[in-house]
Amino acid sequence: xxIKRYYQASYTVEATYIMAITFLALSVLIRTAYMQYEKxxxxxxxxxxxxxxxxxxxxxNRSLSLGRWRLQATRYEEEAEGSLEGDHGGREISTKIHxxxxxMRKMIILQP
Numbered sequence: 001x002x003i004k005r006y007y008q009a010s011y012t013v014e015a016t017y018i019m020a021i022t023f024l025a026l027s028v029l030i031r032t033a034y035m036q037y038e039k040x041x042x043x044x045x046x047x048x049x050x051x052x053x054x055x056x057x058x059x060x061n062r063s064l065s066l067g068r069w070r071l072q073a074t075r076y077e078e079e080a081e082g083s084l085e086g087d088h089g090g091r092e093i094s095t096k097i098h099x100x101x102x103x104m105r106k107m108i109i110l111q112p
Contacts, residue, residue: 035088042069042084043091049073050082050093 049062053075063072073082081094 038067038069039086039088042066042071042086046071046073046082046084046091046093050080050095053082054080054095054098 045066049071050073053060053062053073056075059075059077061072061074063070065071069084069086071082071084073080075097077097079094079096081092083093084091
């Protein structure tokens with residue numbers, strides 16, 4: 001024998017509000033996570049390109065677009081630098097070039 005239960009209509013309305021708030025919160029969390037993922041991926045790509053330019057011997061300029069992010073990297077005579085700009089801010093990286101020959105020469109001069 002089945003027992004039939006009857007609920008008030010206000011329970012259904014309240015459950016609808018709770019489900020709407022839950023779905024809204026989940027969508028905001030997913031969107032925020034995706035934006036953070038894009039930003040961190042862009043920063044890692046910027047660092048990778050600056051390190052590539054740092055190891056080269058000639059001056060060079062690279063630029064590319066990663067979705068909503070614009071990446072610009074340049075190698076000068078003494079340093080390599082890059083910048084990442086987007087909708088919500090940006091980042092900059094600057095580092096001295098990798099020059100092992102000059103370092104070895106300096107170390108040899110100081111030896112007795």
